[in-house]
Amino acid sequence: MQPNLLLPFFSADWRRVKAIYYVLAGKRTISNLSAGLTYGLLPYFRLFPKLSQADYDQAVQILIKQNQLVLRSDEGPQMARLTTAGIVAATQLTQQDHWVKSVDYWQLGDWQTQWQRLILSVQVISNYRHQVTRYLPAINQPKGQREIHRWFYQIGAAQQQIFIDELGAAIAQQSLLSQQILVNSLSSESFFGMSDFQIIQALRLTSGEFEFARIEAISALVRCELAPTAPQVLRQLFQVTDQRLSRPAQRTYQLVSQGKSWSQICALSRVKEGTLREHVLEAAILEPGFDFDRPLLQELAGTDPQGYFGQRLIQIQAMRMREVKS
Amino acid sequence: MTEASSLPELVHELQGRFNFDAFHPGQAELIQALLAGRDAIGVLPTGSGKSLIYQFLAPHLNGLFVIVTPLISLMEDQANRIRLSKLGQVAILNGQLDRDEQRYVLDHLSKTKFLFLAPETLQRAVVIRRLKQLSIGLLTVDEAHCISSWGPDFRPDYLQLGAIRHQLKPTATLALTATATDRVVQDIRQSLLHNMPTYLYKASVDRLNLYLRTEFVQGREDKWQRLELLLQHDWPTLIYTSTRQQAEDLALLIAQRTKRKVAYYHAGLEGTTRAHIQQLFLHDRLDTVVATSAFGMGIDKQNIRLLIHDEMPANFENYLQEIGRAGRDGQPALTLIFVNQQDHERLVNRQRLHQLPSQLIENFFAAPLAATPSGLIEEQSQVLATYRRANFDVQTVVKLLQKTQRVREDQLQLFWVFLNSTKCLREQICQYFDHQHSPEPHDETCCSQSTQLSLTAVIEQLDLPTTSVNHASPSLTTLSEAWSQLFDCTVNSSQKSV
């Protein structure tokens, strides 16, 4: 990880160093998610699923050495905030073309999945149009391959043409940098594109900047193609299939939404009450239409022994209000 | 199961189904043995078409073909190759798949013909349970030398395969490896096949079209000068480095200082990126790849003319496997290894560093499952966790680790002696792997050491065929150009109404 690229995830206020890592790596716990919400970092959830804790820690250490970040040295979880120099550098960075302005895991899905869909769909259609039937698929994930093949067989010749025209038009609307990355990463048996390394050289980016620029490029494109005005063939290709909530939380939230009482919910679920409360909190953080005025929530807040649940809920509600306003 | 087939029948089928005229050495022999209901061990060099064996057998043996293979990148490459052949459903099962994917694969096993999985995945109770419900036509264990603690890549997970085989009761079992000494073959036979009668095919390791060269260098700059000399020639080139960082750094250096079209390749790259590099290299759009050992044999590049080891590997086995990727089209190729005292010392130190004091092993086994005892690096805890998963007791683990440590040290030492020797290199390799086989006598197309013959003289004498690559510095393609090549279409940027 190129250290300075982490700066914009910190701020002038103290933030938990580990929580930022967990958000970026996509570790879904209530504590990480609420930190993400509090810090305004939820859109960056799972931005770097492969980032190792060691690499992240090392990058943070370098930022401290460069006086862009300071640590608070008291007890408790490690906190850090930007120095004045860090704020300047972070601000400059977020104005660069390669900064990830468009990402949002919850709205646009996992960027890696979207990237794979783009690359494979273009390969499949380009080869099909050139009557090439034997070739190695550009992605190896079996689920991803199946998805694209199903999509490909669903769309007819007319839709194929719409795909080609509309995708081309959408890429043409992106920033020059995004266009260059998207176009040259594509490949089929009739177009080879360039290796990432060659693109990096040609664009004079560092490999870290390139990584960010690529995430930005695919995110901005997907944002375009998920808009209600986008043609169906592209909305289908990039549709976000993952649930916002984890499976168990989804189940609990469904029961809540159905208006079940707490004792009914407990009876219907096989997990501890504490875990069920966590599910409700997860929904409170992530569900767009979460109703904070539900009587059930007041009841829960009242019965929670340490008042932890009620307090958390109030915090989450406040954060989400702020989020809506901004 | 079908009757044993005669060789002419097999060749006839090969021509009809695969459009090949002849088998590679070993393929027909192993197919015949398996069709006759025997278990088999194949010691076949890289690129000798191992996957053809199971593709060929697919219509002959009923039931699922289970292929155990340790490296995920290899698994994906092989699976893709079989997908192309359209011989039946192909599935992959490994720890990198998310739960939904794994569940999907397990739920669709009855429709699957080829299942690739990692050895640790095969140990999971749910996987064994599902497999036991099916009939297994063929169990293939790839990289079977990993079963032997006398081999350099010993993996404790492999030790369970014998017992699992016993539970799955496959119609036939095939163990495959590219490099195995007699001792390793003996371990495979004992541990995997419980010393049952087994057919063994052992190909010679002698590849006559490969020129072997040891190049003594003093340090970085010295290395670079010789590299530069080699890279002036338009030979498709593969350079092996020992770390990801080295691969990246060297690729950068080559991009900055030469006109080569270069990329680096290692397991840390995205799957799409790796596939893209393979494709570009295969179509001669890249002429140099700097890679770690992750650049595997699944990559079907035939015309690599120059193969360089930027740093020495730790043993004969890895060296042989890696040089085997050169000249697969049968044309002459130059393989060159840089020999440097410091590189050797670094390797020795790395081995010492990885040595585990028995106290730490005991601590690990005494600690509760979730805890990570201090003093261990992640890699070491992983190794120990593998042993624990395989139900080893602590004393056995201590002994086994001491033994593998000693084996590794000996292997490194032997290889270092080889690199510094002045005898024919080919003859020594043949002696190490198959002492029965007497190699072709040394001549000027065989081998040399830099102390005997200059590099320039070697290059002149070999006169390797070149491959034309467009050296114009790579330029970015525009959207409209790309669209016309991809789809024969123009881009209309005005029609979008967002």
Ligand SMILES: [Zn+2]
């Ligand atoms: Zn010789």
